[in-house]
Amino acid sequence: MEVRVLVADDELEIRELLTAYLRREMYSVDEAADGEEAVRLFERNRYHMVILDLMMPRMDGMEVCRRIRSMSNVPILMLTAKDQELEKIVGLNMGADDYITKPFSIHEVVARVKALMRRFLVLGSEESRQGESRMNYKGLSIDLKSYTVQVSGEDVSLTAKEFELLKFLASQPGQVFTKTQLFRNVWNDSFIEDDNTVMVHIRKLRKKIEADPSNPAFIQTVWGIGYKFSGERL
Incomplete structure (x- = not known):
């Protein structure tokens, strides 16, 4: 291609x-x-x-x-x-x-x-080969093949990096990740480690998928450490 x-x-x-x-x-x-x-x-x-x-x-x-x-x-x-x-x-x-x-x-x-x-x-090809093409949580659906997300049944438009960040967190619910860990895994970058980049993307993602971004249900802050994904898997 x-x-x-x-x-x-x-x-x-x-x-x-x-x-x-x-x-x-x-x-x-x-x-x-x-x-x-x-x-x-x-x-x-x-x-x-x-x-x-x-x-x-x-x-x-x-x-x-x-x-x-x-x-x-x-x-x-x-x-x-x-x-x-x-x-x-x-x-x-x-x-x-x-x-x-x-x-x-x-x-x-x-x-x-x-x-x-x-x-x-x-993105999504590895998940397809493993037999999983969608991650469904209460109020949130992540389609790994079509690269799309729905919140309460409504389509939500995410950038490529926002999707990768959500996918990474949602694939390991409850696991706490530092900003450095998120940057290294989602950005796959060994040149810099940028807290601002991670924080900006977390903020943008919350605005799109959270009913109340100031009191998030899915992407939660663990103060002094980082972030974790909380969601009820269906």
């Missing part, structure tokens, strides 16, 4: 660098020089991954991320500058799955892309 990646950045050198290295990994790559072009390309083509610069002309990365997320749950890796900590958090809230800071190591970017792609493309 051809894996197609969209690289959106207004700096030609960065686009060329990313494209060259991703094509070495046998990915098909399209480039966009601004936000509007990125959205147009995404609407016309099927992509499995988007690498998105935060600061672009004509439409910034935040708005591009929002529009892509309204159409698809493909992984989005956001590129940010060192002094854009607030924007990183906002980007994650808008639906980005991960971010990397400029200037970056191209090998780190490729590793992040491969990790996100691997989990996105094969």
Whole structure:
């Protein structure tokens, strides 16, 4: 299967660098020089991954991320500058799955892309081979084949990373995980361990699946340690 990646950045050198290295990994790559072009390309083509610069002309990365997320749950890796900590958090809230800071190591970017792609493309296949395609809890259903979630019978749209996080926690109910453990297992990343990334995704996930996010029934905080999944298995 051809894996197609969209690289959106207004700096030609960065686009060329990313494209060259991703094509070495046998990915098909399209480039966009601004936000509007990125959205147009995404609407016309099927992509499995988007690498998105935060600061672009004509439409910034935040708005591009929002529009892509309204159409698809493909992984989005956001590129940010060192002094854009607030924007990183906002980007994650808008639906980005991960971010990397400029200037970056191209090998780190490729590793992040491969990790996100691997989990996105094969998520659910292992569970299928083991005979389990759905995890059902009272008020919550997680379909591992179709990559979908229902809360009280209603479909809920999750990003790829939100789905992975929920799946990981729900597959081991009652088990308490630290933020570091969640980052290593869900993000599959040995480069950094980022508490903010985990916390932002937990907060986003709770808003989507909890009746009362401030008093969660499914994803509970174990103060001073981390998080656990609580749910009545059906």
